[in-house]
Amino acid sequence: MSIYENIKTACKKSEISISALENRLGFSRSSICKWDTNTPGVDKVKAVADILGVTVDDLLADTQDDG
Template identity: 50%
Template sequence: MSLVEKIKVLCKEQKISIAELERKTGISNGQIRKWDVSTPGTDKVAIVADYFDVSVDYLLGRTDKKRYYDLTEKDERDIQEELQKMIEGLSTSGHAAFDGRTLDELTEEELEDRELLLSSLENSLRLAKRVAKQKFTPKKYR
């Protein structure tokens, strides 16, 4: 997918036109459409990337990750492993017991609460991983 096509997709997601993007970013009228046949300046590409909160590498087609802090497959595996460790710890330690019962001995209503707890833990792990990537990734790798 070309640079202009990616920008069109991002504009469609944001429900704005390319002309509106050009106005909001200060890029001259009709300039973005010309990027199919001419090479834009890095400063202009960076302005568009900043507007959409995506990486320049994503716009240029060097990566499929929109943001440097998006989770990779390895991150997802790590999250699932950590979640599994948490589940095992909660099941065996009795710390997450309901009236003296472990998570495995719950009623149907309590099972729903268990699923909500597990979903919450998984989302918390994802958020923590993302925040850590944003905070601790050196600028030269962004």
């Protein structure tokens, strides 16, 4: 999965919308969805991880099954 998909999954578990997450962090609207094509700074990824109660590694993990 991409970082965006991992964030989307974590948001569902935390019962927060991506829009609400962006607002809480002071990010511009739809900025997180652009992370599929643009690489975010580590400080932004860390801020998202902190709010969602996950690790940066969780957000960066490639969870696609090779088999």
